[in-house]
Amino acid sequence: MEPDRELGWNDALDASWRAIGSPGSPGRVSRIDRGWSTVMRHAADDAPIRIRNLFVDVAVGDWVVPSPDTERVDHIVDRTSAFTRRASHDGDRFEADVLAANIDVVFLVHALGAPPNQRRLERELVLAYDSGAEPVVVLTKVDLVADPEPTRRELADVALGAPVLVASGLESLGIDPIRAYASGNRTLAFLGASGVGKSTLVNALLAREAMDTGEVREGDQRGRHTTVAAQLLRLPGEGWLIDTPGVRAVSLWLSGDGIERAFADVFDLMDHCRFRDCKHDREPGCAVRAAIDAGDLAPERLASLERLVAEEHALEEEQERFEKRADRRGHRRR
Ligand SMILES: Nc1nc2c(ncn2[C@@H]2O[C@H](COP(=O)(O)OP(=O)(O)OP(=O)(O)O)[C@@H](O)[C@H]2O)c(=O)[nH]1
Numbered sequence: 001m002e003p004d005r006e007l008g009w010n011d012a013l014d015a016s017w018r019a020i021g022s023p024g025s026p027g028r029v030s031r032i033d034r035g036w037s038t039v040m041r042h043a044a045d046d047a048p049i050r051i052r053n054l055f056v057d058v059a060v061g062d063w064v065v066p067s068p069d070t071e072r073v074d075h076i077v078d079r080t081s082a083f084t085r086r087a088s089h090d091g092d093r094f095e096a097d098v099l100a101a102n103i104d105v106v107f108l109v110h111a112l113g114a115p116p117n118q119r120r121l122e123r124e125l126v127l128a129y130d131s132g133a134e135p136v137v138v139l140t141k142v143d144l145v146a147d148p149e150p151t152r153r154e155l156a157d158v159a160l161g162a163p164v165l166v167a168s169g170l171e172s173l174g175i176d177p178i179r180a181y182a183s184g185n186r187t188l189a190f191l192g193a194s195g196v197g198k199s200t201l202v203n204a205l206l207a208r209e210a211m212d213t214g215e216v217r218e219g220d221q222r223g224r225h226t227t228v229a230a231q232l233l234r235l236p237g238e239g240w241l242i243d244t245p246g247v248r249a250v251s252l253w254l255s256g257d258g259i260e261r262a263f264a265d266v267f268d269l270m271d272h273c274r275f276r277d278c279k280h281d282r283e284p285g286c287a288v289r290a291a292i293d294a295g296d297l298a299p300e301r302l303a304s305l306e307r308l309v310a311e312e313h314a315l316e317e318e319q320e321r322f323e324k325r326a327d328r329r330g331h332r333r334r
């Protein structure tokens, strides 16, 4: 059976599927529970099947080909995009954690009424650009503040070209512009810290209480991790969205040009330094220092970029060690 375009199937996925010989009939993973995937076969599927994820790393939003007996996942169709962070560190795990796959737009959700966190947004933007989806920043809980403008401006400085929207899930404000991104059966993903109001926004978009929402702590406005599993949900009209559990740490994963895109302003400045190997420290003719001295670039932003670049290098070195170890194990087995 041809996969359902209303469920988000598109030409790029079609090409990947045909490249592997068009096996089976791909369905879309709407949620994952301890080794089991719930898979929808078409947009109006109200009896999705549950199949095992044996030896495959499935993510919500994935298109998968079930085995003929619908016992397990046989193939994952190549993702068109994926929001991936490093799995939380324990031991020497070197693993990716895909929060959402085959997404067109990733909404980076921050709450007004708490101090803006530019550093967190920078990290999220790096991962968003690397995901292959289009990043959009949403500031929720606008009903809590008299004037969202100062926070909006602070985060827009970091978002560079990415749009920054303002909304309230609780009062259904600013919902239509968000929903508009789903036209053409696109898939939206909502990411952000626990308690920022992702699920409340999702319910406003769906116009029904699809997701549970939870209290935030009095003192620091932190959420209590109400959403525990990502979920793919159908928007009224057209399009899909993925609500995700709030994540505390946004650790980088091996990437493409996310850092370059998220810090395009700083890289532009670097191109104008007198020396090609400028360390942007105290060299003469340093365009980055000049911008900082003129108040055009926040020193914290440069420091943040340096931290992220260092994190990326450390990750790449770790990957090399990891691959060498894997190679040695491979040799021994033979
Ligand atoms: N005033 C106000 N409160 C909101 C708004 N959106 C969410 N909240 C409240 O913030 C708390 C957390 O909302 P959730 O939607 O559960 O947050 P979440 O981002 O889904 O949190 P996790 O699922 O833990 O990641 C709840 O008490 C909501 O009622 C809003 O627009 N305005």
Ligand SMILES: [Mg+2]
Pocket: 198, 199, 200, 211, 212, 213, 226, 227, 243, 244, 245, 246
């Ligand atoms: Mg939630």
Ligand SMILES: [Zn+2]
Pocket: 270, 273, 274, 278, 279, 280, 281, 283, 285, 286, 287, 288, 289
């Ligand atoms: Zn310089």
